[in-house]
Amino acid sequence: MPQPAILDFNRQLERDGVPTPAAGIDMDLVRDCIHCGLCLPKCPTFRALHHEGDSPRGRMWQIKEASLGLVGFDDPRFQAHIYQCFNCRACETACPSGVQFGAVMEMARARTPPQNRRDRTVRALLLNGLLPHPRRLQIAGWLYRLARAARIPGLLRRTRAWKVLPLGKFAAFPPVGDMAPGRPALPALTKGLEPRRGRVGLLAGCIQDEMFRGTNRRTALALTSNGYDVVVPSDSVCCGALPSHAGESNTAARLAARTMDTFTGLDVVIVNAAGCGSNMKEYDLQLRNDQQRREAGAAFSRTVRDASEFLIDGGMRAPTRRIQLRVAYQDPCHLVHGQKILRQPRQALKMIPGIELVEMTESDWCCGSAGVYNLTHPEIAEQALGWKVRHIVDSGAQVIASANPGCILQISMGLQRAGHDVPVVHVMDLLGWAYGDETQRPPLVLRAMA
Ligand code: SF4
Ligand code: SF4
Numbered sequence: 001m002p003q004p005a006i007l008d009f010n011r012q013l014e015r016d017g018v019p020t021p022a023a024g025i026d027m028d029l030v031r032d033c034i035h036c037g038l039c040l041p042k043c044p045t046f047r048a049l050h051h052e053g054d055s056p057r058g059r060m061w062q063i064k065e066a067s068l069g070l071v072g073f074d075d076p077r078f079q080a081h082i083y084q085c086f087n088c089r090a091c092e093t094a095c096p097s098g099v100q101f102g103a104v105m106e107m108a109r110a111r112t113p114p115q116n117r118r119d120r121t122v123r124a125l126l127l128n129g130l131l132p133h134p135r136r137l138q139i140a141g142w143l144y145r146l147a148r149a150a151r152i153p154g155l156l157r158r159t160r161a162w163k164v165l166p167l168g169k170f171a172a173f174p175p176v177g178d179m180a181p182g183r184p185a186l187p188a189l190t191k192g193l194e195p196r197r198g199r200v201g202l203l204a205g206c207i208q209d210e211m212f213r214g215t216n217r218r219t220a221l222a223l224t225s226n227g228y229d230v231v232v233p234s235d236s237v238c239c240g241a242l243p244s245h246a247g248e249s250n251t252a253a254r255l256a257a258r259t260m261d262t263f264t265g266l267d268v269v270i271v272n273a274a275g276c277g278s279n280m281k282e283y284d285l286q287l288r289n290d291q292q293r294r295e296a297g298a299a300f301s302r303t304v305r306d307a308s309e310f311l312i313d314g315g316m317r318a319p320t321r322r323i324q325l326r327v328a329y330q331d332p333c334h335l336v337h338g339q340k341i342l343r344q345p346r347q348a349l350k351m352i353p354g355i356e357l358v359e360m361t362e363s364d365w366c367c368g369s370a371g372v373y374n375l376t377h378p379e380i381a382e383q384a385l386g387w388k389v390r391h392i393v394d395s396g397a398q399v400i401a402s403a404n405p406g407c408i409l410q411i412s413m414g415l416q417r418a419g420h421d422v423p424v425v426h427v428m429d430l431l432g433w434a435y436g437d438e439t440q441r442p443p444l445v446l447r448a449m450a
Contacts, residue, residue: 024289025067025107032099033060039091039099044366045084048383053081056091056101063108073111082108083115084380086373087245088366089337102245102278102338103285109247119376126372127248131206131238132255141210185209186216186232190224197227197314201266203259203280206238208273208405214440215405218432219272219307225435226317230270233262239271241279241334244286245371252279256286257293260300269300272307272428274404275371278338280304306335307428308403312344319434322354325448327430328397329357330388330411331364332404345403345427352434354448360395362387369410385414393420398444400424 039056040046046055053062062078065071071078082105089102114120130136186204200223204216220230240255260283263269271277279286281304283297290297329346336342342364349357368374368384388411392400400415400422402408412424423442433441433449441449 024111025063026103026288027067029100029104029107030060030064030067032097033057033064033095034097035061036096038096039094042090042094044086044088044090044384045380048380049084051081053077054084056095056099059085060099060101060104063104066108066111073108074113076115079112079115082112083119084377086333086366086368086370086384088333088370090333090364090366093337093340093364103282106244106247106249106285110249112247115376122372122375123246123248126375127243127246128251131242132251134206134235134237137206137210137238144210185234186213186220186230188232188234190220190230190232192224192226192228192230195227196229198268199229199231199266200268200270200310201231201233201263203239203263203269203271203273203276204232204236205271205273205276205405208276209236212405212408212426215272215426215429215432217439218426218435218437219270219428221435221437222307222311222428222431223270225319226311226314231266236262239276239280240286241273241275242371244279245275249286249289252286253290256280256283256297257290260293260296263300263303267303268310269304270307270310271304272403272426274306274332274335274338275406277304277306278334281339306339306341306344306403308344308348309339309341311431312347316348316351318351318353319431320353321434321436321449323352323430323434323445323448324354325445326356326358326396326398327401328360328392328395328399329363329427330360330367330392330400330402330407330424332402332407333364333366333370335403336364345401348427348431349401352430355430358395358397360397361391363391367407367410367414369404369406371406374410381410385410389414389418389420392422393418397422398448399430399442401427401430403427 035057037057043055052058059081062081066073066078085105087102087105092101114123130140202220209216223230237258238255239259240252244252271280281301283301284294287293287297327349329349331342346357349355366384367388368381374381400411402424403426408424415422423444433445
């Protein structure tokens with residue numbers, strides 16, 4: 001039996017003829033969906049909300065309707081289903097029809113007004129007010145590290161005050177990342193070890209550089225240990241990933257153009273944050289409305305490599321320091337579904353002497369971080385985080401390795417709040433320590449290296 005909505009839609013088309021599609025939506029991409037539903041079992045919001053409108057098929061259908069003017073982009077139900085999507089792209093991996101769901105969703109969001117006040121606030125303060133402005137970001141990072149040095153997050157956790165503060169659970173982040181105030185920036189050029197193999201650029205990032213500079217340093221060490229000179233442009237800005245995934249297309253396009261300029265003259269650009277890498281590999285999409293830059297965007301995207309993808313595909317030199325640990329790898333959505341990279345991070349971990357790699361159930365399911373989703377839709381994000389924490393505990397892993405700052409923060413927070421002392425680190429952290437870096441090793445890693 002066809003669904004009533006489909007009959008309504010077809011009857012309306014018969015009656016009124018096919019309307020002109022809305023500007024900014026590529027109808028060829030929308031029509032790729034054949035509504036087979038094979039993606040539904042892989043969709044976390046369909047699992048959480050049990051509603052066809054919150055499934056990939058339902059969303060593709062609604063986007064088609066909105067694009068043809070049969071429902072308004074500002075219809076509150078449409079807005080809800082569009083913004084309740086994690087944009088995790090698990091449906092792309094499941095789809096037999098090659099639907100580019102992430103691209104369609106970003107086009108649709110660019111036309112869809114924010115869903116609620118929380119969403120508007122996050123866009124105004126974070127996506128447009130902070131990320132595109134390096135100086136403001138530096139100040140925010142400095143204040144954040146100062147708060148950590150004053151042990152304010154620990155105090156919030158111990159007193160449980162985070163439960164009553166707005167966004168308190170984020171203020172109470174467990175101690176991950178690089179916390180020391182005033183740490184030096186990465187050098188503009190670090191020479192690779194002999195025999196040298198080439199020269200690469202490294203994206204320092206925005207949040208990544210403020211909260212995970214130690215991870216950036218260890219990524220650089222992994223690259224130099226493999227014979228690559230590492231260039232880190234000092235004027236590097238946010239690549240536009242978070243604004244783009246949220247539908248802030250103008251901000252995203254501006255940041256994409258600036259990022260391309262920053263890396264002029266480099267043939268390879270290494271990225272260690274999955275969301276950023278995925279975004280930068282699709283700059284032709286971000287710059288779709290800029291005829292002059294679109295082709296340059298596609299050419300730039302071909303230079304972008306995830307750190308583990310680049311190291312493993314180029315024949316990584318095995319590190320020698322032993323880390324005796326049982327590690328599970330959590331696939332960031334924008335690495336496994338956005339970039340189809342799942343083998344290389346695991347292979348990199350297996351090459352570290354002493355590491356036993358175990359698989360956890362649903363390692364490729366979204367943890368609920370999803371860009372700014374855990375800020376705009378905390379209730380649904382909590383459900384996904386709960387599934388993730390349960391699978392991590394069941395895996396018996398001592399440490400979780402991932403490859404995206406948002407996932408590392410979100411999963412650390414979930415584990416810590418559930419009372420589990422399991423550090424969450426970046427694959428490049430473990431690699432960097434195995435290549436000789438001695439900073440910021442969690443006590444468990446320190447003991448495992450003794
Ligand atoms: S997105 Fe793909 S898998 Fe899902 S309904 Fe459409 S064609 Fe089928
Ligand atoms: S992107 Fe993720 S949450 Fe959104 S429809 Fe696809 S599978 Fe579901």
